[in-house]
Amino acid sequence: MNSDRLTAAYLIETPFAPEKIAEIMAGEQSCGTFTRVAGETDDLRMRARARVESITERPAVDAPSLPNAYLQARKIAGPWRRARVELSFPVANIGINLPTLAATVAGNLYDLGEVTGMRLESLSMPSAYRMKYDLPSLGIEGTRAKTGVHGTSLIGTIIKPNVGMSANETAQLVKVLCEAGVDFIKDDEVCANPAHAPLADRVPAVMSVIRAHAQRTGKHVMMAFNITDETDAMRRHADLVEKEGGSCVMVSLNYCGFSAAQTLRRSTGLALHGHRNGFGALSRHPLLGMSFQPYQALWRLAGVDHMHVHGLQGKFSQTDEEVVHAARDCYASMSDEVDDRVLPVFSSGQWAGTVPATWSAIKSDDLLFMSGGGILAHPHGPAAGVASLRQAWEAQRGGVTLEEYSRHHPELAAALAFFGQPR
Incomplete structure (x- = not known):
């Protein structure tokens, strides 16, 4: 070039x-x-x-x-x-x-x-x-180091209900999710700084739970607080997260803009979880807007660490091929000097049953597999939901079908029976 x-x-x-x-x-x-x-x-x-x-x-x-x-x-x-x-x-x-x-x-x-x-x-x-632009603070390897997850995909979930819970109610749910064994939790994109659970209250309440879990188990669960706001407010929110021992913040990229994301990147070492909500307005028409490759390239210059790519066999409009290409774009280095790859985040209607398609297409554990309903709605509870996902990944790495693996793993069997039926 x-x-x-x-x-x-x-x-x-x-x-x-x-x-x-x-x-x-x-x-x-x-x-x-x-x-x-x-x-x-x-x-x-x-x-x-x-x-x-x-x-x-x-x-x-x-x-x-x-x-x-x-x-x-x-x-x-x-x-x-x-x-x-x-x-x-x-x-x-x-x-x-x-x-x-x-x-x-x-x-x-x-x-x-x-x-x-x-x-x-x-x-x-x-x-x-x-190299004249911002680099990710953690990227793939840094996220692994912070969460202590190596040799397997990261399993994450989303706070549900999306809005309505108080700061203390949110903290109690986070406690349940930490004990269930997740590696990563994030706010929903529509829950940032609501009146019923302002970040000033929610961050200390949630981080108290996460710190206690880490002290008890040695595991740091990464929580992506949605700090989407005007620029100075985002910097204040990030400072609070860092003060409370957090490691990640989430930003609705399209609605904050490049300059705000750059300013945030330069003011914090926290992982920036880039949420692409609104990308469909830029991409769904085949003769208008832009594909994901240039989109993610621009945002990587702002220094994001994680990029949403949606999920295979998910609930949104993108084809599986588009999702796979998006993940590969995240894996493509833009520099000859440093590892500037970002962690692809698979989400939208994901559960144990969508793991085979993901593994078959990606053949990599360097991803964050986000499952909301697939964990929180599992008929045997969130811990069984997390277990079903880990079992699904184990089956794929071992070259075993989910049905065969589920014969000796009741959590996976229950997930297949429950989520595999029309809802």
């Missing part, structure tokens, strides 16, 4: 020649506009203009994917040509500026009048440029 340029690939749809649109994209997102202007010298363009690296045309379609008033007003019709366009941008245009990097590769391109589809598919950058 060129050491002074970063590369972004797009899927576009347009009634015009893709070559024309690629040049418009390159100009719009660097030194140009719709027409050449005074000051835009050949020398400046040579230094600062984005460059079209490749164009690969795809089959055309008969109808546009998105409405477009610009084309309608000009009575421009199809066929609607599709192409993969790869552009490179001088890093000197951007500097070390994450919001501007995002605006460069995923900004006004979405509004171009000449296109009826625009999706950022991939983003890559020189290792040296990546």
Whole structure:
């Protein structure tokens, strides 16, 4: 890769020649506009203009994917040509500026009048440029070290009910979950600093339970407190978590923004659990927004430690293939100098029965397997729910089917009987 340029690939749809649109994209997102202007010298363009690296045309379609008033007003019709366009941008245009990097590769391109589809598919950058941004504090190995979990996947759960419980009620549930044997607990994304359980009360109450459990058993359960808020408030919340002996905080990435996440990263050594809620608005349409690879690449530059990827055979709209690719993106190093991989977090409708698909696709224990109902709704209680998950992972590592393994493991057998039926 060129050491002074970063590369972004797009899927576009347009009634015009893709070559024309690629040049418009390159100009719009660097030194140009719709027409050449005074000051835009050949020398400046040579230094600062984005460059079209490749164009690969795809089959055309008969109808546009998105409405477009610009084309309608000009009575421009199809066929609607599709192409993969790869552009490179001088890093000197951007500097070390994450919001501007995002605006460069995923900004006004979405509004171009000449296109009826625009999706950022991939983003890559020189290792040296990546190293100028924030790194994860713990990442995969640090999270393992903090929780003491080695040689197996981490098992986690989510506080349920999502909202409504007081600080003391939440602490009592955390006590139950710690005793059940989980490695990780997190708040739900809709529970941050509610009136009925403010963080000022909830953090000390919950951490008192976690500290007592650690003193009794030697095991530190990692709790991701949802501190999503405005920037200064998040820093105060993180300070409180750290003061109480916590190791992790959770942030709703899309609604806090890059700058807030960077500020938080630089003010705390706690693990940043990156929750992607709202990502569907950016990704569900195949000709709009962005794929997970560039999304996670941008957030990794903000220094997150964990990234949600959803779950296989889960309750959300993503295909299993998309979930698998997302996990592999988290495993892909962005640096030649350090291990900057982040821990993929599998969640959404996960239980013992979804473990085989996960193991078959990922073939790695470097993941956090989050199960809410699969633990808390197990017919024999949360401890049996955790046991059923561990048994499912043991079966997969041993090459044994869940049904066979369950013959000698009642917790797994109960999970298969209960969750395996239509609910």
